[in-house]
Amino acid sequence: MKAKRQAGRREWVPLTVVACVLLALCLAYVLAFGEGAETLADRVALVMMVLTVMALVVSLRRGTGATAVEHGAALAERLGQTVESAELLSRRVIGGDRVPVRVTFAFRRSAHARSATRPLVPNGTLDGLVADYRAVRPRRLVITGEPGAGKSVLARAFVAEFNRRRTEAEPVPVLLPLDDWGRQELFRDWVVRHLVRDYGITSAHAAQLIDSGLVLPVLDGLDELDEPGVPLPDSRAQQVLDALTGYQSGLEPAPVVLTCRTDLYDVLEASGRPMLDAARVEIDPVEAQEAVRFLAMRQDAIHREGDWRPVLDELRAHPQGVLARSLSTPWRLVAMATAYEQVDNPRELLGARTEQEVTDRMFAHFIPASVRAVDEEPRYSPERVHAWLHQLALQLESRGGGVNTLVLPELARSPGALWARVLYVVTVGLLALVTLWTFLPEAPQGRLGRGFVLLVVGITVTALLLLRPGRLRLLPYAAMCLPSWRSPLWAVAAKAVLTGRSRWGVLVSSVLPTLVLWRILAPEWLGGMGDWTMALAILPTLMLYAGLVAGHGLDATVIGPSGWLRGGALVALVLLCPAGVLLGLSLRAGLGLDTALPPLVLFGLLYCALSGDTVMYLCWLLIHFRRVPFRLSRFLDWCHAAGLIRITGGVYQFRHREFQEWIARHPAPLTRPTAPARDPATARTP
The missing domain is CATH 1.10.287 (Helix Hairpins)
Known part of the structure; x- marks a missing residue:
């Protein structure tokens, strides 16, 4: 050191x-x-x-x-605080109403000799998962279970609990969805990319943490990488396991936690190429007795005992019946309890003859019940929520490969968003042409004119390069990640800026706007202009500058999936204020709009180069304005509060893959149960 x-x-x-x-x-x-x-x-x-x-x-x-x-322990502590604020385990995910579903698991013996040692006396419960993991050597764990068994819930609970008990020498657990891992991307580079995008830290700090062994990747969704029928040797899931087998910290296997569906991991393990040096736990199905305990303790079951008693009696009398099998996972049990909360009668499930029929009847009430639970006077009607979520589910399904993560700035790059990209190209091209068309007739001869043309061409090319997957950004992700406008993190950022290691850089950088303000406000005998009108016009720009400095001081503060949009809005205001000042000065001096038009259009072109992701997202919204709400991020945040959407780092996800597939198949709310489209238990069996 x-x-x-x-x-x-x-x-x-x-x-x-x-x-x-x-x-x-x-x-x-x-x-x-x-x-x-x-x-x-x-x-x-x-x-x-x-x-x-x-x-x-x-x-x-x-x-x-x-x-x-910078000390690695300090970086890890900051990242741990970020993860803690980001991965809060919602009560709705495990049941809400202070009655969680009891998730239990058991260690399974591996089919090969090279596996990790297991704890002698495992706890086998959600609360004891961290202690069981610490007893595993090396610390590599695979969590398996049936669809809806609670693998993601167990992973989230592990991240929250391990981070709370973490010592200085232990790595920081970070939950990462696997769906965007490309075949040609190194695992280390992929983790760095997620740490930068999802948690706002710099790429240098992310690489330092990984190289120091201070990041514990918790990888969710191995079973959602491939479509059914993909040959196992060519599958992305097999590629992930091969990469994790070679993922090391020094000479030892690096710690990692992985979730996967049971049947898929059995096939991968039987193939002879599983993740080596790892222990495996299997999540137990929810027994009928546990389902009865959970449902009977719900507040609604106590208040409406007459409606719920037949359902509880059915579960007691037929622990292997259709209803008991349908509620054998924590996800379905919680969804059923939510669907029939307060209003609808759960007795209708007693007439279902198949598990798919139970699912259809249950999901038909899930969205209306979630809407009622979050708002006494709902901001959105259940019909509109269903229609909008259906469109988003179709967007994910159109990308193929089991994609279940929704990244707002990436919507315009999806296969079905060609018209959004065309609109972006047309916008950038028109801005560049208008800039040159208004400038060239009055352009000075010589190097100055040629230099301006080259500047416009360079900005245009930079804006168009953002369409490429490996695009170059003038502003990195971390510079665009800003918390909500009313967040108390801004006060924390201001304190960090004034007292932290970068305070001298901030003070020196503040001299320039201070001198500009002095030049405008000071009287003429002190070398100023004494122009209060201009001061009022330029003051918003200085305030936005202070906001950008404070936002930069947040460094590794998580901002959620909407941070890019807030960052893009702030950059737009930073460019809009001087453009407004320029327009005001031109009109005040008696000049026409044609004089102020070239710099205004140039500001717009520069914004496309600085925040092209935001512009492309706006183009996507304009193309789909009749099918999704224009304030999409606000709607998704509301859905997260309602328990329909979950947030993982910097991305949105549907509450469960089964729910995403169901709503993609149903463009409108069901009025009566329908025949099953396909069996979800075998929908993704390789």
Whole structure:
């Protein structure tokens, strides 16, 4: 650690010397009577330029030396706090009403010799999962179970509990959905990408944490990577297992937790290429006795005992019957309890002859009951919620490969979003053509005119390159990740900016807007303009600048899936304020709109290059404005509160894969049970 700090100081010395020499030369030029800058305006401009260079030097130092010398334990602690705030286990997921479903599991013996050692006396319960995992050597665990058995719930509970009990030497558990892992992408690079996108940390810090063994990937959804019928050797699931087998920390297998459906992992294990050096646990089915206990303790069952008694009696009398088999997983049990809360009568399930018929009747009430539970006066009607979720489910199903994650900035890159990409290209092209068309007739001859044309062409190409999968961004993900406007995290960010390691860089960077404000507000005898009108016009820009600085100070604070949209809105305001000031000055000086149009259009083109993901998302919304709400992120956040959508890091997911497939098959709410379209228990059997 001492050597790292000394290396950081050595990197800082030349930057300090360069900054001091530059400052001395510029001050000598400014103060040279008769030879230097003769007017106050020239001197202020020169000093502002110097301070800008110094701010850039400080930023470079913060991005290189500070990153290199920062202690891994401090980075892990910050990431742990981020994960803790992001992966709050919703009460609705495990049942709500202070009555959770009891999830139990048992360790299974591996079919091969190279497996991890298991605990001598396992707990086998949700509360004891962390203790059981710590007894596994090496710390690699596979969680298996039937569809809806609670694998994701168990993984989320593990992340929350392990993070709460984590010691300084232990890694930080991070829940990662597997559906976007590409075949050509290294596992380490994929984890870095998710840490940057989902939790807002820098790529350098993410790589440092992974290389130090301070990240525990909790991988969810191995069974959702491939369509049915894909040959096992060519499957993405097999590729994941091969990559995890070679994932090491030094000479030891790196810790990892993986969830998978039982039948698929049995096939993978029988093939001779499972994840080696791992222990395996199998989630137990929910017994009829546990289902009776859970349902009988619900508040609604106590208040409406007459409606629920026949259902409970059926479960007691026929523990292997159709209803008991339909409620043998925590997901279906919780969905059934939610569907018949307060209003609908659960007796209708007694007439179902198949498990699929039970599912159809139950899901027909699930959305209306969830809407009633979240709002006394619902913001959205159940019919509209069903129709909008149906469109989103179709979007995911059209991408194939078992995709179940909804990333808002990526919607315009889905296979069915061709018209959204066309609209984006047309928008960028029109902005570039209007900029050149209004500038060229009045363009100065020589290098200045050619330079401006090259600048416009460069910005246009950068904006269009965002369409590519491996796109280059002028603003990284971390710079766009901002919390909600009313979040108390802004106060935390302001304190971190003023008292943290980067306070000197912030103070130096603040000199430039301060001098601009002084130049506008100060009276003429002090070298200012005394223009209060201009001050009122430019003040919002300075406030937005302060907001960006505070947002940057948040560093590794999780912001949720809507952070990109808030970041894009803030960048739009930052560019809109100077554009508005420019337009106001032009009109005040008696100039026409044609004079102010070129810079305004140029600002729009620059915004496409800085925040093209946001622009493409807006194009997608314009194409689908009749099928999804325009404020889609607000609707999805509401669905998360209602228990219809879950949030994993920086992505949205349907509450369960079975629910996503069901709603994709039903464009409208059911008025009566329908015949099953396919058996969900075998829908994804390889």
